[in-house]
Amino acid sequence: MSALLSVRDLSIGFGSGPSVVRDVSFDVEPGQTLALVGESGSGKTISCRAALRILPRTAQIRSGTITLNDSHGAADLMKLSERQMRSIRGNRVSMIFQEPMRSLSPLHKIGNQVSEVLWLHRGASDSEARKEVLTQFERVGFPDPARAYDSYPFELSGGMRQRAMIAMAMVAKPELLIADEPTTALDVTTQAQVLGLIKELQRETGMALILVTHDLGVVANMAEHVVVMHKGRVMEAGPAALILNEPAHPYTQQLFDAAPEIPDQDSVGIPMPDEDLILQMTDVSKTYTMRSSKGWKAEKLIHACRGVDMKLARGKTLAIVGESGSGKTTAARIALGAELPDPGGKVLFRTTKDSEPITVHHMTRAERTAFQRKAQMVFQDPYSSLSPRMRIQDAMTEPLEIHRLGNVSEQRDKAAEMLQRVGLNEDMLKRYPHAFSGGQRQRLSIARAMMLDPALIVCDEPTSALDVSVQEQILTLLENLQDSLNLSYLFISHDLAVVARIADEVAVMRRGLVVEQAPPETLFYNPRHPYTKALIAAQPEPDINRPIDLKLVALGAGSPDSWDDAFRFSDSVIPSLVELEPGHKVRCHV
C-alpha cells in the first residue's frame, strides 16, 4: 500500500537566505499518526504547512515533491494550480492550529465558520450544512450543539474553541488531518481530553494525522511514527516505540532529558518549615463584582480566591498549580500587593527573619516602596514583558533609578553583574530585546527582577512560553539563584511536572479554592483529591507504555458535582481543608 502523503527532499527558504528546511522526507500511511517533533525554529511547522501550500508570502519551496494519494487519486501538490489546491484544502486535507483563541474569526458565529467548509466543498445548503455540523459538534463533545452553533468564539473557553476547530477540520471528512501544536495553548487536563478526542475521531473515521508538537509526552500518547527535526533537518525517523524507547540520535536523547516528568515517588516529602516565614497569607479571598449588562439584574459576584491560607518559608519555593481561571494569578497578585484582598484577609511579609512584618494588605506609601524593593516578579511572556524600544541596560537600571539607588556607573555595574549571574554577557547591555531568543529574554527578565536584590520573586508561568530544553535551563538557573542568594519563590504554573522539580510545597487550586496542599513528593505519592489525580493523570509522559488515563482526567477535571461525595462543593457548601498527615491538606468532608 502506498503512503497517503509522501514528502520527498523538501527544501524551503525565505527570500534569498539559506534554506530553513533542508531535504526533509517523510511518509504518512493511511489511518496512522505521524508526529513531527522539534523545538521552535526546527522547521516542523513550515514543513507540514508546505503540504497545503500555506506558507508566508516570502517563503518559497526550493525543491522536493509532495504527493497526496487518497481515494480521489494521486496528486502532486507542488504542481497543482491554486484553484485545484483550494479544492484540497479543508476537504481532502485539513488543518488545525495552535491558538484556538485566535484561529477563529471573532466576528462570525462558530456555526457559520464551520458550515462554511460544507458550503465550499459540498455546495451544501444552509440547512443541510447546519444539520451535518450539529452532528459533528455533538461528536466533538459540545454539550449543547445548537447553542454552540449560534455562539461567537469569545463566548467559549479555549478547550471548546479547539473542539470547534476540530469539528471544522473534520466536517468534510478529510483523509488527512494536520494538527499544528493543537494542545500547546491549553491546560493539561483540557489537553488530555482534546488529544483523546482526536484519537477517538481518528479511530472512527480512519483518517491519518500529522501531529506537530514539541512535547514527547504527547508523541508517546498519539503517534505510530516519529520524525525528529532540528534546524531544518530530519535527525531521526522511525516507529514511535523504537524512538521513544531507544533514541539513537543524541539530539533526541537531549529532548528526552529535558522533558519534565512527574517522578515516581515512594514516600512522603518534608513539609514546609513553620518558622522564618517570609510570606504568610491568611484567609485571603478576592471577590469581583461583575456589572450585569442588564441594569435591573443584580450584580454577579465572582469568587477569584476563597479563603486561601499559604505560607512560604525563607529560601523555599511555594508553587500554586491550577488551570486558567483557578485563581492562581489572583493569589499571586495579592501576595505582591498589586491587588487588595477582601476585608479580613491578611498578607504578611518579613524582610528578614526578625524584622517587623509588613502588612501587604494595608501598606503606607513608604512601606509599599520598601516592599517593592524586596518583592519582584518574572512574567510569563518574555516577548512582551520587555519594552522593544529600551536597551537592555535601560530596562535593567530602571528599577534602580525609580528607587534612586546608586549613580549611573554603579547602576551599570550592577546590571553587568546581574547579566553574568543569569549566564549572559555584559556586552549585551547595549542591545535591544529583539536581538535575543525567547530563553535569553527570560534570563533578562530574571536579571531585571534581581536588580533590587529582592528576597521574594513571584514567577508567573516563567517557562510556559519556552521550548523544553530552554525551560530546563531556566529552571536550573532559578534553582542556582535560589541556592546562592537564599531567594524565596512563589511559583505559578499549570504544569505539575515543572513544579515537581522546583517546589517545596504545592497548592493545587480549582475555582478559587485550594483543594489540596502538600510537598510535591507527598502529592505524587499519595494524591487524594480527584482534581489532583486528574492533573497528574493528564500529564503526558514520554513513555509509550503509560498512556493518559482519560477516565481519571475526565472525572477530576469535570465540574465539582461529578466528584465523590467527600470532595463535592458548591457555592454555599464548601468543605474545609483537612490535614490528613503532617503537611498534607485536602479539601474534603470528613
Next chain:
Amino acid sequence: MVMLRYAVYRFFTMLLTLLVVSVMVFVIINLPPGDYLSNQIAELQASGQSAGVAKAEFLRKEYSLDRSLPEQYLIWAGFWPGPHGFEGLLQGNYGWSFEFDRPVAEIVGDTLWLTVVVNLAAILFVYAVALPLGVLAAAKSRTWIDYTSAFVGYLGLATPNFLLALILFYYGHRYFNLPIGGLMDPSFEGEPMSWDKLKSILVHLIVPTFVIGTSGASAMMQRLRANMLDELGKPYVETAIAKGMAPSRMLTKYPLRVAFNPFVADIGNLLPSMVSGSVLVSVVLGLQTIGPTLLTALKTQDQFLSAFILMFVALLTLIGTMISDILLVMLDPRIRYEGREA
C-alpha cells in the same frame, strides 16, 4: 431588542451631550471681552450717532444681553422666559444676527441642508473610494498596485484643496462642461424643490464632493490598508485559507469585517473636520454652505449666529457618532454581547 434598547440609550446620551456642548459653546463665545452690540455702541458714540445707539440699546434689552451670563444662556437655550416669554433654541427661535440685521433662521435657511448634502456626498465619496482601494492595497501590498495607490493618495493629501478646486473647475468646465461655482443654477435659487433643481444640484455637487473628499479618502485608505495588513497576519486568516476559501471571498468575509470597525467609527469624526475644513473650498467654489457664514459670524462676534452654527455642527457630529456607535454594535458581536452571561 438589544439593539433597540441600545439605540434609545444612545439617543438620550446624545441629548445630554448636546446640552453640555451648548453650555460650552455659549461660554466660549462669550469669553472674548465685549460683544457685537457693545462694540457697535462704542463705535457709534465715537462718531456721535445717537439714533443708532438707541437702537442698539433696544436690541440689548430685546435679546437680554444686559442680563447675567447664566441667565443669558438659559434664555438663549429656551429654559427661561426672556422679555417675550420662552423664546430659545428649544422653541425653534434661533435668535437675531446683528451683523446681517436679520433673524438667524433666515440667514442660515437653505445653507443648512445644503451643508448636510455636500458633506454627506463627500463622506459617501470618501467611503466609496477608500474601501476598495484600501483593501486592494493591503491584499496586493508591496506590489505596483500598492505603490501606485499610495502615491496617488499622498498626492491627494498634499494638494491644497482650494488649488484642486480651481484646477478641477477649469478642466471640468472645459472638457465635461461642468458648471462653475454654486450649488445650483442661479435660476433655481429660492425656488421650491423640483426635479430640475435636484438635477442641477447633483451636477453642481460633483466638483465640491471630489475636492472636499479627496484628502479624507486618501487618509482613510491608508488607515484601512494598515488595519487590513494587521488582520491579514492573524491566525484566523490562515484558518480560512486552510478551509479552501478563494482569496477574494476570504478577504471580504474575514479580515475586512474586523478591519472595518475603525472605519465605521470614523464617521463621527469626519463630519466636523469636513465642515470646518471646507470653509476655504466653499469660498473658492462659491458654495452656499454654512462654513463661510460661520467665519463671518465668528469674526464679527455675532454671537447668536455663531452659536447657532456651532450648535448645528455639534449636532451633526453627535448624530454621526451615534450612527457609528450603533453601526459598531450591529457589526461587532463582542461589543453587543459584552457582559452577556455565557
